[in-house]
Amino acid sequence: MQKEFTLRLKPQEAASPETIQSYIAQTAGCPPEDVHGFLIMKQSIDARSKQVWINLGVRAFIQEPPVQRNRISYTFKDVQHASKSVIIVGAGPAGLFAALQLLELGIKPIVIERGKDVKSRRRDLAKLNREGIVNPESNYCFGEGGAGTYSDGKLYTRSSKRGNMDKVLQLFYQFGADETVLYQSHPHIGTNKLPHIITAMRQQILDCGGELHFNKKLTDIVHSNGKINAVRTADGDTLKADAYILATGHSARDIFVLLNRQQILIESKPFALGVRIEHPQEIIDAAQYHCSVREAALPPASYSLVEQVNGRGVFSFCMCPGGIIAPAATDPGELVVNGWSPSKRNNPYANSGMVVQVSEADAVQYFKQQKQSVQADALLLMHFQQAIEQKAFQAGGGKFVAPAQRMGDFSNNRGSASLPDCSYLPGLATASLNEVLPDFVYKSLQGGFRSFGKKMRGYFTNEAVVVATESRTSSPVRIPRLPNTLAHPQLSNLYPCGEGAGYAGGIVSAAMDGQKLALMIHQQWI
Ligand SMILES: Cc1cc2nc3c(=O)[nH]c(=O)nc-3n(C[C@H](O)[C@H](O)[C@H](O)COP(=O)(O)OP(=O)(O)OC[C@H]3O[C@@H](n4cnc5c(N)ncnc54)[C@H](O)[C@@H]3O)c2cc1C
Structure with a gap:
């Protein structure tokens, strides 16, 4: 039999599986040997009173063998020959989660990123910290994984209703985060662990036939008759797709300047x-x-x-x-x-x-x-x-x-x-x-x-x-989008996304926004 219990334990008790097991037995009214295992489903700290408590939601396996945590494994399609493609500008959480969502839907993501891959980025961070020299294309904000890679990796948001937060956490888990992200009230990954997760996401995108290009910086948007025809990059490439997700983060000031210069509507944002x-x-x-x-x-x-x-x-x-x-x-x-x-x-x-x-x-x-x-x-x-x-x-x-x-x-x-x-x-x-x-x-x-x-x-x-x-708490600019299509009001195949566009403030909300736009683009094509 499986039963769910809520336990309120002292910190050292909550740290001991044997103690948790004996509390479960006590609460269930059975001998401890009947509790064959348990899973923690929720965990939070209550430090309001002098005695600090750990609140645990547990699923206990009583007189039956324990099973592993239900792992939702999202599957991604081979998009090598997909009929539709989307250019995603920016490989931050918004861009990467948009790409993964597109793969689930059978649409080819082509991600272009101005910075370097996570590993090469590390050298630029060392230079910044030790020698005080910043690389404007590769730093704490720019590069694979965006501002999210060398971030703290706290995975909670006040805007959980804006999208599918559970799916974002499940995906982090699927790509290598510790299972604690699934049940802690304030999940945290940590800077040392994020690069491996981002690398695994990149590998998934490439394995499915998606594209991810580093050192590829968007510098121009070619548009006419209310649509983007192509984007140009600093290395002289012209790239085309059926839709364009702009997920360049709050620090890409050149993007705000570009949009303003091209009279593509943007608004200032507190x-x-x-x-x-x-x-x-x-x-x-x-x-x-x-x-x-x-x-x-x-x-x-x-x-x-x-x-x-x-x-x-x-x-x-x-x-x-x-x-x-x-x-x-x-x-x-x-x-x-x-x-x-x-x-x-x-x-x-x-x-x-x-x-x-x-x-x-x-x-x-x-x-x-x-x-x-x-x-x-x-x-x-x-x-x-x-x-x-x-x-x-x-x-x-x-x-x-x-x-x-x-x-x-x-x-x-x-x-x-x-x-x-x-x-x-x-x-x-x-x-x-x-x-x-x-x-x-x-x-x-x-x-x-x-x-x-x-x-x-x-x-x-x-x-x-x-x-x-x-000073970079959120974007000082909003790129507007229509409520019904989430596209830009002037360009029907431009989808402003994530923190830079003013629709997110953190890793989880940026990731949810990326997923949301991918779903919306797909919905308009079916
Ligand atoms: C040190 C630090 C710690 C943080 N800690 C946390 C935390 O613990 N929890 C949390 O939720 N949030 C944290 N954040 C904030 C979080 O990282 C951001 O909110 C999140 O990354 C925003 O995601 P995004 O995809 O919208 O944009 P970004 O992550 O900013 O990604 C945008 C990407 O676009 C690329 N780009 C920009 N211009 C161009 C161009 N012209 N062409 C091609 N590519 C371009 C950039 O290089 C970048 O990779 C932290 C940020 C930093 C810097």
């Missing part, structure tokens, strides 16, 4: 801007787990904070327990930080973005104060984002050294005489971040830090370092 905060992990553990030292059976703690300060949302973003702050710029002269962690989350630091919502009116006001003239067009917020990144680069003194301040000093308008140790490899330079960030962002963050300190013991501390600037 985004969030701020800094990355790093604390010693033990401070976050102590605050979240109400202890002085984290129990070995508990993972490094995370947090999610949000507050309204003077009518503006201030919120934490992409929290990485046991993580590293990374240089995520795509161009020389611009400083952008983000965060990642390995699967074990075993670094001594906890970092997260701390950002403030920015509107078009804020950007207009900012440029006015700077006495800079700027066109209030669809690229306004992109220019604003870029201007702050350039300021941050200059304040750091070059080579992607990041300007930084201790949290207490930041909040009290004081310079920091020294900075704590930090995971950011290119290094930090003390700076007054009020000279880097717009006034409204700086003041909102000051208010945010103080109130987060009241919510979370130990958060507000001079042991934490504030690093500028966290």
Whole structure:
């Protein structure tokens, strides 16, 4: 007999299969030897009270042999001779999951990617971290797997209703992720494991007769009579297909400029801007787990904070327990930080973005104060984002050294005489971040830090370092699409996709958007 139970266990109990088994027996009212095995179906941590609990949903096999987890294995068709093909621009999560979905439907994906394959990309990241030199085509944002490859690999989203989240998780599992992604409330893969998964996805695409081309950058769109006829690439190729998915991510500013220049409608889109905060992990553990030292059976703690300060949302973003702050710029002269962690989350630091919502009116006001003239067009917020990144680069003194301040000093308008140790490899330079960030962002963050300190013991501390600037939180541009076909309003075979187009904010939502567009394209062809 198979039975489902919900158990509430102490962390060390939840870490022991024998203990779980005996709790199942107790709950089922049977001797422990009758429980022949179990599967964990759900797992979450409840750290609201002094005693931290692990909630487990388990399926128990009572007096019957245990079976393996039900593995949904998606099958992909041979598309070598498919009658229809789709060019996908960008091999990030949106592009790759669109390609996989097309394979399921028997449509040939032709993926073009400006960057390099995952392995070659690694050398460019090392150069960026160690020598402060960025390759504009191969960095934390560009290359196979997009911004998702050397990301933290947290697989959860607030927009789970926008698509088939379970399928995305199942596919990650199918291509090599640990089975924990299927049942943990906050699944996480880790930067060290993502490249293998992305490589397996590429192999699947190629094995089925799909195409994936690296170092192939879209530079031109040839269109007439409301349709794309072809796309051109930097190496001089002209490529044609029946439809075109544009999944170039939030950092492909040249794509936004290209669309604007070709009068293909784009709109400016509010985004969030701020800094990355790093604390010693033990401070976050102590605050979240109400202890002085984290129990070995508990993972490094995370947090999610949000507050309204003077009518503006201030919120934490992409929290990485046991993580590293990374240089995520795509161009020389611009400083952008983000965060990642390995699967074990075993670094001594906890970092997260701390950002403030920015509107078009804020950007207009900012440029006015700077006495800079700027066109209030669809690229306004992109220019604003870029201007702050350039300021941050200059304040750091070059080579992607990041300007930084201790949290207490930041909040009290004081310079920091020294900075704590930090995971950011290119290094930090003390700076007054009020000279880097717009006034409204700086003041909102000051208010945010103080109130987060009241919510979370130990958060507000001079042991934490504030690093500028966290600016690529989402796209500053939206590429519109029609609600009924999801195609661009002016070009009926152009499908704007993923985070860069403004329809996703993270790996899972980008992947779901890719799947959604592939399904929509297929639906229109049958
Ligand atoms: C360090 C870091 C950590 C992150 N951690 C997480 C996390 O833990 N969880 C999470 O959900 N999200 C995380 N993110 C965000 C996540 O990676 C993105 O939201 C996601 O990758 C967006 O997917 P996408 O496919 O829409 O775009 P992208 O991943 O940005 O992919 C776009 C692709 O298009 C390519 N491209 C751009 N222009 C062209 C062109 N002209 N021609 C051809 N190709 C082009 C790019 O090279 C890139 O490969 C992180 C991001 C970073 C940088």
